[in-house]
Structures are given as structure tokens and as C-alpha cells.
Amino acid sequence: MGDPERLLGKNGDPRVRALLTSLSEMEPPPAAAESGWRDMAAQIAVLPVAAAAAATAATQTARGAGLVAGFGGPAKLIVALALTGVGVGVWAGLVQPKGSVAVPPSSAAAPTMSSAAPPSTRPEAVASAGPEVAAADDVAATADVAPAAPAVSSVKSLTPVTKQSQLDAEAALLMSARQALHSGDARGAQATLNRLQASFPHGVLRQERDVLEIEVLQATGNSAAAKVKARAFLAAFPTSPHGTKLRRILAQP
């Protein structure tokens, strides 16, 4: 038996749909993220040791495991993925079997990150892997779990430096396109996306590129084309984490 039809679907009660839509459109006040970041930066500024310790521990663990990429690599990748608007399940299912505990939450109540294990990557598999939702990490906010040994499934699946560099370059172009769009330069964003498409036709961040292109179409008033592309995307990637955003675009009049 599958999931029931969503109440937000076209056959749902319009009164219920209206209420649910209002919930889905809740947004923080303008510039809340920027002012929030200033506060957050001040808070974490008093915790430099924790962050540095984490970075050091991660780098050391990475070296110990023989990984090519230290913490800097994964950190850069997280930056890239975060700025694309979604974290792709880049390492999904590659580190450990579903359900196993690879790296438990740090045990201290204070932000002391004692044994941060580095993510291992296998880009050759990533290229064909969609951002499916795998087993969620054990990140209970209040959990107290003793650190376990870092999980590295296979030293054979090392990250070739060239592939990491390619991913960095792809992510940089994508970020550039997104920044252009956010600054109101939709044409510049499209130009950068065209370069991205030409340079990385089968890139790891293809889904993010496609979604951004749909956003650019919307921003330029071409909502019909945006919807056509959104439908095609959802057909190709029905379980994509971008689905919610695209369905909202499709629901717009």
C-alpha cells in the first residue's frame, strides 16, 4: 500500500489546502538570517578551541586513514553543497551500511568535538547517485553517546584529487550562478549556468543546476517554461529533495 494522496494535492479540500499552504509559506522576517548570523558568530567566537580541535582531529583521522582529502576537502564540499541550497547525499550509503553508527554525536554537553571523523568519498559512484534520503544520522540533540572509531569503509575508494578539483570547480560555478540570481542578475545567472552545462554536462551537481535554471526562468517571468522543466525534473527525480520547492512552483497560478 502506498502513501495516501496529499491534502495539498489538486483533489484536496480547498479549505484544507489554503491552511496548509499558509503553513508552508511561513518565512522569517527579512534579513533575519544575516542578523542571526552576527549573533551566532559572536557566540561561537568564544568557542574557537572546539572548532579548531575538530578540524585538527578530522584532518589527523583523515591522514591516518590514508585519505587524500583531509577536513579541508569535505568542509569545502559542505560549503559548496550548502550554498547550492541542498546537501546532496554525496557520501550516501558509501561509508557504512544503513543503520550502523559511523560517528556518534560528541559526548560533551559543551561544544567539544572530540572525534570528528572525516567523510570518505567515492565520486565515481556519486556521479550516478541521486540525492536519495538515506538513513538519517544519529544526531539527537541531547544524546550522550561515547565516540566510536571513525568509519572508513574502504581505503581502495580514495578520492582522486582531480575529481575533487572538478567538484570544487563545478560547485564554484553553481555558487556563482546562484549569487548572480540572488543579486538580481538573472541573465548573468543563466550565462553561468550555460557555462556549467558546457563544462560539466554530467556533473555531480546536475540536479542543483537544473533547479537553479528553473528558478532563473521564473525570475525572468518565463513561468510556463519553468513549469515544463519542473515537471520533467520531478518525473526524472521523483524523490529528489528539491521536489517540495518545485511542487510549490507548479502550484503557483
Added chain:
Amino acid sequence: MNPAHEAFQAVYLAHFNFVWGALRRLGVREQDALDMTQKVFLVVYRKLPEFESRSVIKTWLYRICLHTASDYRRSAAIRREVTTDHTELNTLAGSREVVSEEADARQRAATAEAILAKLPEAQREAFVLFEIEGMSGQEIAALLEVPLGTVRSRLRLARDAFTAEVERLSAADPERRKEAV
């Protein structure tokens, strides 16, 4: 800025709105949403170096939101202030003071929040994740670490309760049957 801070800042700015909205839908009041969002990101700061991307980062963030919102809702102060009173709900649904589309949307959101607040926590989570966040039953089961059948059962109960409350509100104010919600 070291790589850990850089990564954290990127995650913070990219996902701030997502976390804020998720917390609101999980029952955090608007006046507390910014504080709770910061609380979520402090957890993120602690754990980001451990994030291995075995899950999508939004799923990972959502799990932290679930824990944070759950702790929040359990506080005695919040329990006292949750709006489940029928009279107040009727007032929310039937207000005649709506003068703009934005105000209308806010009123609808307030009504929806009030209805959600009446649901038991487990049902509310399943309902929000499925109906609003667009997750599948399987994804919710993995996120909440419960069997799929449990998710579907909670979802069914929550949907029934939600739609029944909408019916009740509409019946309570038949003049606004079409536009009340």
C-alpha cells in the same frame, strides 16, 4: 576563518529559512522561532564536522529541529499557552478584520497553527512531514525511526483530526464557509 567555521557559516546562511520554517510548523511560536533557530544551529555547529552526508543535509537538520521543537513544546510555559480553546479558534477562523492579502495569509496560518497545536506531538510530526514538507512515508519512518505502519497510522489520525476541525470551523461560521480558511 578556518574550514570548520567557513562550512558552518555556509550551512547557516543557506538553511536558516528552512530551519526557521520547520520549527514554526513543528509548534515553535513566532516570538520564539529565532531563539530556537539559533539553538538548532548551535547543535549543528557542534556536529557539522561529524556530518558524513549519509543523509541529505536537510534531513539531518530536520532531525535536530524535531528534537529542539519537541523539547520546546514540552516546557510547561508553552503547554499553558497553546491555543486549543474552541472559542479562540473560532475567533481566529472568523475574524472580520482582514484588510489585506498578507493579513489574510497570516490569519490562515494562525488558524492552521492552532489546529496543529491540538494534535498529539507524534501525529503532528507525521502530518507536517508528509503534508507540508512533502516527505514520503518511508522517509518519515527513517527520520523518526519508527515502522512505516506507525507513520501511516499517525498520519491517518492527524489528517482525520485536521479535516474534522476545518469542517467544524466552517460550520461554526457558515457565512465565511468559503473564505474562512
